Amino acid sequence: MDDWLLDVRERCYSPGEGTWITYRVFLYPDAPGRLEVFDEELLTKGLFASSGSQRSPSDAATWKSELIAFPRTAENIPEWMWATFRVEDVTPPLYNPDLRTVDWDNRRRPVTDRGTDFTVEPTVIDPSLEPGVFAKIG
Numbered sequence: 001m002d003d004w005l006l007d008v009r010e011r012c013y014s015p016g017e018g019t020w021i022t023y024r025v026f027l028y029p030d031a032p033g034r035l036e037v038f039d040e041e042l043l044t045k046g047l048f049a050s051s052g053s054q055r056s057p058s059d060a061a062t063w064k065s066e067l068i069a070f071p072r073t074a075e076n077i078p079e080w081m082w083a084t085f086r087v088e089d090v091t092p093p094l095y096n097p098d099l100r101t102v103d104w105d106n107r108r109r110p111v112t113d114r115g116t117d118f119t120v121e122p123t124v125i126d127p128s129l130e131p132g133v134f135a136k137i138g
Contacts, residue, residue: 010114018072060088071095071102
């Protein structure tokens with residue numbers, strides 16, 4: 001089921017807008033099931049959380065990983081996610097619509113219609129070659 005849910009997340013991704021964050025799966029023995037998706041952290045971190053942290057919200061490192069995999073433009077990052085980044089003083093990765101890339105920590109990777117292309121090694125961003133607002137990100 002994990003592989004299927006990842007495939008659904010990738011297919012739901014819209015470059016610059018992101019994809020859903022959490023889900024609920026309903027399975028019934030005598031009726032069709034259903035999948036509910038949400039663009040917010042509604043549920044616990046689940047089975048793979050460290051002991052005692054199942055009910056803790058995700059940290060900035062978790063959301064940074066999410067935005068590297070499924071990048072969003074600044075205006076499409078939800079306020080609750082921005083709050084986590086601000087509290088932990090983390091600059092989030094951003095989708096660069098002009099280059100169709102995700103830019104973070106002076107790195108850049110291409111983005112496809114299904115999320116970041118991890119088969120390509122990240123390149124180093126040279127700020128002197130950057131147009132507009134991305135010249136100031138580094």
